[in-house]
Amino acid sequence: xxxxxxxxxxxxxxxxxxxxxxxxxxxxxxxxxxxxxxxxxxxxxxxxxxxxxxxxxxxxxxxxxxxxxxxxxxxxxxxxxxxxxxxxxxxxxxxxxxxxxxxxxxxxxxxxxxxxxxxxxxxxxxxxxxxxxxxxxxxxxxxxxxxxxxxxxxxxxxxxxxxxxxxxxxxxxxxxxxx
Amino acid sequence: xxxxxxxxxxxxxxxxxxxxxxxxxxxxxxxxxxxxxxxxxxxxxxxxxxxxxxxxxxxxxxxxxxxxxxxxxxxxxxxxxxxxxxxxxxxxxxxxxxxxxxxxxxxxxxxxxxxxxxxxxxxxxxxxxxxxxxxxxxxxxxxxxxxxxxxxxxxxxxxxxxxxxxxxx
Numbered sequence: 001x002x003x004x005x006x007x008x009x010x011x012x013x014x015x016x017x018x019x020x021x022x023x024x025x026x027x028x029x030x031x032x033x034x035x036x037x038x039x040x041x042x043x044x045x046x047x048x049x050x051x052x053x054x055x056x057x058x059x060x061x062x063x064x065x066x067x068x069x070x071x072x073x074x075x076x077x078x079x080x081x082x083x084x085x086x087x088x089x090x091x092x093x094x095x096x097x098x099x100x101x102x103x104x105x106x107x108x109x110x111x112x113x114x115x116x117x118x119x120x121x122x123x124x125x126x127x128x129x130x131x132x133x134x135x136x137x138x139x140x141x142x143x144x145x146x147x148x149x150x151x152x153x154x155x156x157x158x159x160x161x162x163x164x165x166x167x168x169x170x171x172x173x174x175x176x177x178x179x
Numbered sequence: 180x181x182x183x184x185x186x187x188x189x190x191x192x193x194x195x196x197x198x199x200x201x202x203x204x205x206x207x208x209x210x211x212x213x214x215x216x217x218x219x220x221x222x223x224x225x226x227x228x229x230x231x232x233x234x235x236x237x238x239x240x241x242x243x244x245x246x247x248x249x250x251x252x253x254x255x256x257x258x259x260x261x262x263x264x265x266x267x268x269x270x271x272x273x274x275x276x277x278x279x280x281x282x283x284x285x286x287x288x289x290x291x292x293x294x295x296x297x298x299x300x301x302x303x304x305x306x307x308x309x310x311x312x313x314x315x316x317x318x319x320x321x322x323x324x325x326x327x328x329x330x331x332x333x334x335x336x337x338x339x340x341x342x343x344x345x346x347x348x
Contacts, residue, residue, distance in 0.1 A: 002321060064234045064266050139236050144321035145228030157318050 002142025002155035008056055013085050017051030022152055022173050024165075025056045027138040029146040030073060030092045031066035031099055038147040038160045039093040045165055053169065057089065059134040060146050068099045070131065075104040077127035078118050084111050183286040183298045183313045190215075190302045191284040195272040196255045203248075203272065205306065212245035212309075212332065213302040214325055217287045217295040219316060221253045221261035221271075229297070229319040234267050236322045243329040248272050251295050252279050287313065301328040 004025060008014065012025075026042065028035040046055060059076075061069035072092050079088030091107040092099065101122070108118045121127060138148070142155055149156040149165070151172045158164045184190070190205060190213075197203040205213065218229060230249055233240075240247050249271045253261070258271040274281045279295065282288035287298035299320060301310040310328035314320035 002323060005323075062231050062235050064268070065231050135235075136239070139232070139239065139322050140326060142321035142323040144232055144319035 002144075004150040004153040004155075005141040006137035007153075008054070012056045012058070013080065013089070014054055014056045015046060015086065016049075016054040018054075019051075020054035021052045022049070022169055023054045023056065023150075024169065025058060025150040027058050027060035027134070027143045027146060027148045027150075029059075029061045029066055029069045030076070030096065031069040032062070032146045033096070034160070035147045036093050036096045039090075041160055041162050041165060044162055045169070048166065049169065052173070058138060059131045060138045060143055060148070061131065061135065062146065068101065070128070071101050071104060071122055072099060073131040073134075074122055074125065074127040075108065075118060077130050078121045079108065079111065079113060081127075082113055084113060087111050183296070183311050184300070184308055186308050186310055188308045190300065190306050190308050191281070192306075193272075193274075193281040193284070195250070195274060195281060197248075197270045197272055199255050199259065203270070205302070208246060209306060210304050212243065212304060212329065213300075214240060214245050214247040214329075215250055215285070215300040215302065216247065217250045217282055217285065217298040217300075219289075219292075219294040219297065220251055221257050229321075230267060231265060232319075232322055234265070234269065236326075237268055239322075239326060240329070243326070243333060245301070245325075245329055250274050250281065252282070252293065289316070299325060301325060301332075303332060 008023060042055065046053065059073040061073050063070045076085055076088045076092065079085050088107060088111060091110065095103060095107065105115045105118060109115050141150065147160055149160065151168055156168050158168055192205045194202050194204040216233060233247060237247065247269045249269065252274050254275050255273045258273055262271055274295065279288040279293065282295040285298065285300065287296040289296055297314040297316050297320060299312045300308055303309045309332055312320060312324050
């Protein structure tokens with residue numbers, strides 16, 4: 001059973017309760033259609049579990065097959081530097097079918113972020129290292145495709161449909177009572 | 180699940196088609212670390228993700244002195260089309276004739292379905308299996324086991340080197 005090797009830390013992008021009973025870490029790619037489908041499911045999961053669950057998203061761009069996944073992840077990190085990670089994250093998935101570099105500028109503009117600053121960040125790969133370190137941590141943890149979920153640190157090998165995730169999360173909550 | 184060849188076993192040699200007009204044998208790779216990834220079939224979704232991840236992790240394998248090869252029973256033309264479509268930067272070997280012969284020698288052939296198991300082997304410079312793993316066929320094994328095995332080999336090597344250095348000093 002693959003185990004999450006990089007524990008959650010202050011550098012992670014998280015949503016949910018600080019004292020959550022269960023943590024869910026997703027490794028995802030902004031150009032992956034399965035991740036876009038899972039993104040909708042994650043929203044429902046967050047509603048279902050509320051503060052009982054802590055969700056974190058980490059980058060796992062498969063740039064060899066998804067040429068826009070790298071710049072998209074870097075743009076999300078750029079937005080994070082301005083406190084808008086989740087807004088950018090949600091916008092990218094909402095617009096995934098027309099994902100392109102110009103679209104990233106449009107999304108940044110819609111969030112009132114500086115487009116020229118984003119251009120500079122992408123051109124100099126300011127956030128590439130940050131994205132790559134997520135990727136390598138994922139590889140060492142046994143991420144085997146996207147999306148890959150870790151529930152309380154254990155890789156979830158089942159599907160990512162709502163009932164599959166709900167039952168895996170519930171099982172994890174009952175088998176590992178929070179200390 | 181099949182009993183794949185265990186660490187410490189000499190890796191069976193093979194001579195397989197790697198492109199429509201080229202063969203590759205394990206012997207030719209002596210002195211290199213070799214990662215063999217047996218997988219059931221080109222185009223199937225799980226393998227697709229598995230090989231896409233390996234493709235992306237390739238620099239990590241190479242920085243540890245290892246060459247990666249995928250092996251399935253698909254024919255060489257099928258491999259060629261698949262590798263082009265997925266932009267694969269590593270070679271796919273065709274265990275096509277006799278079908279699954281090499282997979283069987285490694286204990287990684289599923290006779291019932293006529294396809295390779297989802298099995299991984301890390302072979303050292305001397306052609307000995309250093310690590311092997313057979314995953315449930317529907318579970319993509321990821322790259323962590325391979326990297327851990329390569330790191331252990333590197334540690335052992337640097338440990339050996341530092342020991343001999345102390346002796347000669």
